[in-house]
Amino acid sequence: MQARRLTKQISVGDSRVGIIRIGGGLPGRDGVATLPAPVSVQTMTAGYTWDIDACVREINKLAAAGADVVRVAVPEKKDTEALKHIIPQVSVPIVADVHFHFQRALEAVESGVHKIRLNPGNIQDRDQVVEVIRACKAKGLPIRVGVNEGSIIERKDKQKRMKELGKVFSDHKHGYLLAIMIAKLEEYLDIFYEEDFHDISISAKSMDAALVVDAYTEISRRFDHPLHLGVTHAGPKETGTIRSVVALGGLLINGIGDTIRISYANDPIYEVEDGLELLYCLGLRERIGVDLIACPTCGRIQVDLFTLIQDVRKALANRVTVPMKVAVMGCIVNGPGEAEGADVAVFAGDRRGIIYVQGEKVANVPEAEILDRLLAECLAFQDRVRRGEVKLGDKKVQIIPPDPSGDLGSGWEKVAAGDVQRKDVSLTVKGL
Ligand code: SF4
Numbered sequence: 176m177q178a179r180r181l182t183k184q185i186s187v188g189d190s191r192v193g194i195i196r197i198g199g200g201l202p203g204r205d206g207v208a209t210l211p212a213p214v215s216v217q218t219m220t221a222g223y224t225w226d227i228d229a230c231v232r233e234i235n236k237l238a239a240a241g242a243d244v245v246r247v248a249v250p251e252k253k254d255t256e257a258l259k260h261i262i263p264q265v266s267v268p269i270v271a272d273v274h275f276h277f278q279r280a281l282e283a284v285e286s287g288v289h290k291i292r293l294n295p296g297n298i299q300d301r302d303q304v305v306e307v308i309r310a311c312k313a314k315g316l317p318i319r320v321g322v323n324e325g326s327i328i329e330r331k332d333k334q335k336r337m338k339e340l341g342k343v344f345s346d347h348k349h350g351y352l353l354a355i356m357i358a359k360l361e362e363y364l365d366i367f368y369e370e371d372f373h374d375i376s377i378s379a380k381s382m383d384a385a386l387v388v389d390a391y392t393e394i395s396r397r398f399d400h401p402l403h404l405g406v407t408h409a410g411p412k413e414t415g416t417i418r419s420v421v422a423l424g425g426l427l428i429n430g431i432g433d434t435i436r437i438s439y440a441n442d443p444i445y446e447v448e449d450g451l452e453l454l455y456c457l458g459l460r461e462r463i464g465v466d467l468i469a470c471p472t473c474g475r476i477q478v479d480l481f482t483l484i485q486d487v488r489k490a491l492a493n494r495v496t497v498p499m500k501v502a503v504m505g506c507i508v509n510g511p512g513e514a515e516g517a518d519v520a521v522f523a524g525d526r527r528g529i530i531y532v533q534g535e536k537v538a539n540v541p542e543a544e545i546l547d548r549l550l551a552e553c554l555a556f557q558d559r560v561r562r563g564e565v566k567l568g569d570k571k572v573q574i575i576p577p578d579p580s581g582d583l584g585s586g587w588e589k590v591a592a593g594d595v596q597r598k599d600v601s602l603t604v605k606g607l
Contacts, residue, residue: 176457177430182401184209185317185374187244187290188268195243195268197317197376198401198433204373214427214459215243216450217403217436218443219272224254224261231264233443238267240447241463244434246270246292255282262287270319277303284310292319295363304363308370317374318367322359323407324352324381352381356390357397364398375400376434380407384422391426401433412439412449420453427457462498465491465553468517469503476505477523478542490550497557499567501549518567519553521545532556534570 181200188194196212203209220233224247234245249255249271262269270290271283275297283291284307291311298304311318356379367375377400379390387406395402404423409415419437426432435453437446454460469484484503491501502517507524521528528545530538532552540548559565 176428179211179433180395180430181211182399182433183373183375184212185376185401187270187317189289192262192266192268192289197403201399212433213461214432214454215434216241216447216454217244217246217270217434218242218446218450219246219248219436219438221443224249225251225257227257227260230257230261234261234265234267234269237443237447238265240444241451242267242447244268244270244290246272246436248272249279249283250274250276252279252282255279255286258283258286258288262289273298273307277307280307281310284314284316288316290317290319292321294321294323295359296323301366304366305370308367308372311374312370312372315374317376318372319376319378319403320360320363320367321378321380321403322356322363323379324356324383324386352386353390353393357393360394360398373400376403377401378403378405380405382406382408382410382418384418387422388425391431392429395431402431403434403436404432405436405438407438409438410440412441412445415439415441416449419449424453424457427453427459463496464498465495466498466500467491467503468500470505470509472505475508477525478505478528478545480505480523483542483545486546487549490546491553494550495553495557497560497567499553499556499560501553503549515570519549519556521549533565 179200182198183201184199184203185197186194187197195215196209197215199209199211201209218237220230220237222229222233224230230247234247237245245265245267247254247258247261247269249258255271258269258271268289270292271280271288272292273280273283274294277298277300280291280293291307293304293307308318360377360379364375367373377394377398379387379394381387381390384406391402391404404426406415406419406422409418415438423432423435423437435450437450437453439445451460455462455466467484467488470480472480480503487501487503499518500516502520502522504520504522507522511522515534518533520531523529523542526542528540528542528549529536530540530545530548530552537552538548556565560567
């Protein structure tokens with residue numbers, strides 16, 4: 176992991192919904208260095224903003240799932256009007272996504288929104304942009320400038336600059352598009368700088384993961400504003416996950432990116448869950464809840480693990496907030512190894528589950544009882560962590576499983592009998 180790129184910092188929110196800081200590390204306007212904020216997770220509602228009750232429900236559901244900031248579309252005046260009623264009922268900062276009509280931005284500001292997103296591809300009139308900038312400045316609101324590949328319009332007066340940039344990027348697969356994106360950003364941000372407005376974040380999304388990586392990498396070298404990462408129109412979750420994780424993960428590993436939005440053609444709750452999981456995996460956010468480990472299963476499987484793992488995931492989702500590691504393994508080959516590294520673990524044998532808490536065996540139950548017992552052990556362990564009686568990751572003993580290769584007799588029989596031994600020799604599984 177590369178160190179986070181230092182940027183200016185913006186703040187989104189207010190004292191009621193809380194303030195989310197984005198980016199940081201460079202001095203603020205007062206000359207005092209800011210601290211880089213944790214990478215935040217954003218998403219966007221899928222329903223109509225004018226449908227106030229449904230919109231409030233959706234925002235609150237996304238916030239409960241862990242969204243730090245939620246964006247809403249405001250294509251019509253009834254949407255910006257609705258914001259007046261929505262914002263007092265939600266508990267996360269709200270961003271108004273504005274395209275084509277600069278008046279929507281002005282109305283959203285009046286309605287109490289916490290941030291505006293503008294698209295240089297479809298709001299280009301300088302006077303209109305200045306009006307929005309001044310309205311946001313008066314209320315201390317930041318603006319995201321989002322150049323999407325799909326909405327970039329080539330302008331004749333930018334031909335020369337694009338030619339210059341085109342040479343710079345000639346070794347890039349997408350050199351020409353990159354040149355347009357940078358030229359568009361330079362042109363647009365000049366308007367903001369002339370207004371002495373610096374509460375800016377930048378995004379440059381594309382549906383092409385490689386272009387996203389190239390574009391943000393180039394932008395990070397040229398501008399010191401925080402970056403909002405995303406792959407636009409990533410598709411359904413099944414394929415969009417790969418597209419987004421490749422692009423966003425690659426950038427984050429290189430220290431680039433201050434807030435992320437994964438976008439799927441699906442319920443946005445998945446965008447939040449997967450965005451958080453990406454940040455957890457990269458160590459960029461402190462995990463809330465269970466870190467679930469499970470084997471992919473194979474011909475040695477001893478229980479219906481696919482069903483069990485989904486049941487465990489659902490059962491623990493809202494009940495465990497302590498970041499404990501829970502392992503669910505299909506047999507004793509890798510099960511004990513994983514169980515050793517987990518706080519709570521189950522590995523299966525002969526339609527039974529052997530359950531361990533921090534390396535100590537606590538139960539041997541039939542398959543039908545695994546879920547309930549595992550859940551009970553996880554909740555009890557969580558209580559002990561909260562009372563300060565145990566520490567996460569504090570393994571007490573080494574687990575030595577029954578030996579399936581024969582030296583100790585039939586491993587499966589021993590598992591069935593609950594006779595899981597502790598030995599001072601390591602397990603050697605012949606043929607593996
Ligand atoms: S833990 Fe057992 S069942 Fe699961 S993949 Fe490994 S060997 Fe196969």
